[in-house]
Amino acid sequence: MDLSSDFITRTKALLGEEWDAFVQALNSQSPTSIRINNHKTEKPLLDRVLWSQSGYYLPQRPSFTFDPLFHAGCYYVQEASSMFIEQAFRQYIAEDDVRILDLCAAPGGKSTLIADIMGEGSLLISNEVIRTRANILAENITKWGNPNTVVTNNDPQHIGKLEGFFDFILVDAPCSGEGMFRKDEGATSEWSIDNVKLCKERQQRILADIWPALKTDGLLLYSTCTYNVDENEDNVQWICEELGAEVLPIEVKEEWEVSPSLRDGFPAYRFFPHKTKGEGFFCALLRKTSDEGSLKRRKDKEKISKSIIPFDCKDYV
Template structure:
């Protein structure tokens, strides 16, 4: 990897004698790490493997090699998420400062690593709103949120300025702001050609603007968790200093272990946490926690102007549908045409406000769609942790048939499988639905989620394969 000369000069000035070790680390192999989904009962991989734990994340694991994730049905089932280990340090900030149910905004959330992590970390009864302004990326975000299976989530696709108008709505805002990406050089070697001092300055200014835009939506006394995947001080410490000086925030410390080898602030004395690849097993990452001043400010309250459409009665919910969820009485129905979603209480409390002011991609659980006299269960229902385990007959598939299902190909189900809507599983993890007609099964896996490649590697390794 050829590093830009200006990057070398600037980073050598930051690291001094450590720069040679840092540069050597950028030429080494990229560590592979995952987070398992404990709500779905995913077992720990790498049993007996030394140094397999990501020590700052209770559900994080390093893998000895990069596996065939596209061809692991458990990846598609939301049993785990492939995430860079350094960014899992977010867990320490949440565990230190979030003790009761909150409304949390993940502002720049795609593709969903921090959002799926937050949905596992936040106290029970919390609401997570995951936002991504770029439309193509917001669809990927919604897919990954659905696969993770937590119903207490809403996915939106808005500019930070639009969300900032929702005065004092959030207790926590996580802003992994767009940056120059220096910390990803090893993972994406082509990105070195896009780096420049001008882009660093552009990204630093963009980060400040994003925080300004969203600041009004954070409650007094609320937390801002600011992060980047870059090393320079302009996008990191200098922006933290700016937020403190201009917005009156207070930077908060996070307890860390010496063995993690996390680097403290390189400029100013505000608490800040930086990961370098020659010291920690992961890519470059920076994080700081700030508390908004707890001033007495009148909260702006919004009143919904939406009225029920007259003359259009919502479809009747079939009795069988009411029994699909483990705790059905705690959910309320929300119809959009013939599509039924179910909202748990944290979603229900804020949904009318968000529907009026933001572009909502998904909220709660999509249960299914009424077509004539039929109710077709949705993929989100199959993957939700709120699905009652015995709500549908099941068909357990081997690896070959599971991959056929995920490619949306035709299937023959095991003899004796009941007719009707059947939940497809692999190693006990739900993948989705089919409609079993007896002699064949209609594959209901979403067309836009299917495995598109025709290539299958000769040697397929998954997280539950012997390593």
């Protein structure tokens, strides 16, 4: 794999002695994983994704488009690392009747996962800003079969006007895609330090726009599919300081080999392909402590770019 010198320098500094194992993993075959629809099919005799109750690895990648069970919504093809968000939902809100927003939901992997876990009286809004992807999202949500899910096609700024409406918001943010290098070789050629900076600014714009829609004491799960601290830990710290939040722990088991935060002071969860059977992934769970950040945001809009840049939140299909 042809990695840029800037990426090597930055990421090698983060991984230290693990760098060689990381590069070796990037040059190996990416695993194929699915998550079954428990309402439509039985558990298969396959290796399980350890952090997901319905996630499984396939021995090889088949032609899913020729499988009628795939089109019937009996399973969803989802990258294993991203299934870790299940733990946050199960540990904090699984049995509650709540209002949930999946902000960057297309093509639907995380939304269908949430739909399986949330209480029968809950409501899930699955949003996608790009119209063509919103149509794909709606198709996948329909196939999955949970009636308590609504698909929308709105910019985060517009949804943010629903002040205090949501109990839980998932922001699987558009990012520089470093965790996609093994699955998408084009992502390596598109990577640059400038793009990392652009993504960080865009992520902050999205977070600030949607923050008013989260009620006080509500939870926000922030995730990316990239490795650098700029878009990950630095943004988590920015949320805490600028918007008003505290970071909450998610229980993990040692055998999962989930890596901890690369910044001291708060918990966060990282997946590296040389340690876990999956692609690169990062997430942190935050609780909104006050509305002061929302007020500050409205008074200081000019500090964050308001240009609407099309973004693409992927579930590694």
